Amino acid sequence: MATSKVHPALKAVEKSGAQKVKVAVSDIDGILRGKYLHIDKFKGAAEPYPAGGFGFCDVVFGWDSSDQCYDNTSVTGWQHGFPDALARLDLNTARNVPWDNNVPFFIGEFVNSDGTPHPLCPRQTLKKVLKRAEKLGVNPMCGMEFEWFNFLEDSHSWQHKKGVDPTPLTPGMFGYSLLRMNQNREFFNAIQDEMLQFGVPIEGLHTETGPGVYEAAIAFSDALTQADRAILFKTGTKEIGARFGIMPSFMAKWNAALPGCSGHIHQSLSDGKKNLFADAKGRHGMSKVFESYLAGQVAHLMEFAPMFWPTINSYKRLVDGFWAPVKPTWGIDNRTASFRVISGSPKSTRLETRCPGADVNPYLAMAAVIAAGLDGVEKGMKLTAPAIHGTNGGAENIPRAPRTLIETTRNFQQSKVARDWLGDTFVDHFAATREWEWRQWLDGVTDWELKRYFEII
Numbered sequence: 001m002a003t004s005k006v007h008p009a010l011k012a013v014e015k016s017g018a019q020k021v022k023v024a025v026s027d028i029d030g031i032l033r034g035k036y037l038h039i040d041k042f043k044g045a046a047e048p049y050p051a052g053g054f055g056f057c058d059v060v061f062g063w064d065s066s067d068q069c070y071d072n073t074s075v076t077g078w079q080h081g082f083p084d085a086l087a088r089l090d091l092n093t094a095r096n097v098p099w100d101n102n103v104p105f106f107i108g109e110f111v112n113s114d115g116t117p118h119p120l121c122p123r124q125t126l127k128k129v130l131k132r133a134e135k136l137g138v139n140p141m142c143g144m145e146f147e148w149f150n151f152l153e154d155s156h157s158w159q160h161k162k163g164v165d166p167t168p169l170t171p172g173m174f175g176y177s178l179l180r181m182n183q184n185r186e187f188f189n190a191i192q193d194e195m196l197q198f199g200v201p202i203e204g205l206h207t208e209t210g211p212g213v214y215e216a217a218i219a220f221s222d223a224l225t226q227a228d229r230a231i232l233f234k235t236g237t238k239e240i241g242a243r244f245g246i247m248p249s250f251m252a253k254w255n256a257a258l259p260g261c262s263g264h265i266h267q268s269l270s271d272g273k274k275n276l277f278a279d280a281k282g283r284h285g286m287s288k289v290f291e292s293y294l295a296g297q298v299a300h301l302m303e304f305a306p307m308f309w310p311t312i313n314s315y316k317r318l319v320d321g322f323w324a325p326v327k328p329t330w331g332i333d334n335r336t337a338s339f340r341v342i343s344g345s346p347k348s349t350r351l352e353t354r355c356p357g358a359d360v361n362p363y364l365a366m367a368a369v370i371a372a373g374l375d376g377v378e379k380g381m382k383l384t385a386p387a388i389h390g391t392n393g394g395a396e397n398i399p400r401a402p403r404t405l406i407e408t409t410r411n412f413q414q415s416k417v418a419r420d421w422l423g424d425t426f427v428d429h430f431a432a433t434r435e436w437e438w439r440q441w442l443d444g445v446t447d448w449e450l451k452r453y454f455e456i457i
């Protein structure tokens with residue numbers, strides 16, 4: 001009589017003698033929401049469909065980053081009573097958390113009661129795009145880079161300061177500084193070493209230009225693995241930082257006088273054997289597939305803009321003359337363009353999409369850039385826009401990106417391409433969440449207003 005095979009991850013957990021397991025899922029904003037499961041509960045949750053899975057309140061799709069419930073959504077909301085949604089663990093995401101006594105850890109995703117993908121789940125949204133890529137015979141490969149500021153704060157000190165005037169980890173503008181790295185070498189090394197143990201290999205880690213700012217490049221992988229690594233990197237860095245009395249922030253722009261923080265996405269397409277972007281005989285070493293992929297991003301990426309500029313603050317990073325690109329432009333190894341073509345060896349030829357900020361939900365940002373690119377491949381788009389030179393040279397007649405979340409949200413909601421790739425349910429829900437975010441901003445009274453109007457008006 002045949003017996004079903006036991007997944008190696010389950011064998012490893014059982015062999016470890018662990019009495020609890022840590023699990024997490026992504027909410028709409030890319031914040032990991034999770035819990036510990038007793039080992040017996042975990043074993044039940046890890047059973048194959050339809051027996052496996054566990055209940056997780058669907059409020060994770062029905063509230064914002066401050067746990068305030070939306071008043072304008074239909075799939076989840078007060079009108080439904082926030083019931084449990086079914087979360088299933090991806091056993092292939094197994095790892096241990098080195099800074100949490102090596103507790104076993106798994107990423108989950110949401111499914112409907114019949115086992116089909118939940119339309120609001122960020123991880124499932126990316127998988128929906130990747131499934132369509134598979135039909136095209138391509139496998140998107142990605143790598144993410146994050147810039148982020150670090151502060152000598154904790155949750156209590158930050159609350160005491162009422163969200164004003166955080167103390168940077170180090171002073172001054174010191175990019176690629178060995179001196180600044182050495183001043184906080186325990187924290188610096190903990191990120192590099194413990195992330196590797198956590199299954200999030202870091203290719204490079206260095207200081208960036210700005211007080212207390214670092215940049216990390218996560219090792220290239222298939223897109224789903226990369227998105228998993230990226231969201232774990234952001235949460236893991238915060239958890240490691242707390243051990244050293246350091247608060248990392250992936251906010252896009254915390255200070256108007258300082259550079260913002262990016263979340264660049266490197267991409268290529270593979271057929272399982274070779275990099276489909278590379279062609280030594282092509283223009284700038286680019287294959288026709290690469291050109292169509294790039295043409296799709298140039299044509300469509302602004303329609304997906306709320307997925308890589310998802311917050312009110314995201315748009316404060318888009319300042320003319322700073323490093324963040326503000327137009328849908330492309331160039332050859334040009335860091336002032338939105339799309340930087342890196343034409344190297346057959347292995348390393350790739351596209352770097354430089355628009356996204358560090359405040360992205362990695363699953364959604366990756367879904368957006370890949371969907372835009374693959375739409376160009378599906379339609380065989382031609383790359384007719386010329387490459388820019390220098391700092392936006394040749395981009396004088398290209399419209400600038402919108403400056404507000406509500407503008408990009410309206411474009412996103414009306415986008416036929418976004419609906420085609422992501423589905424109506426997701427587009428309508430995500431647009432509603434961004435409209436909510438905009439309304440919270442409209443109701444807020446800022447320190448800028450107090451300084452400008454309090455005394456003189």
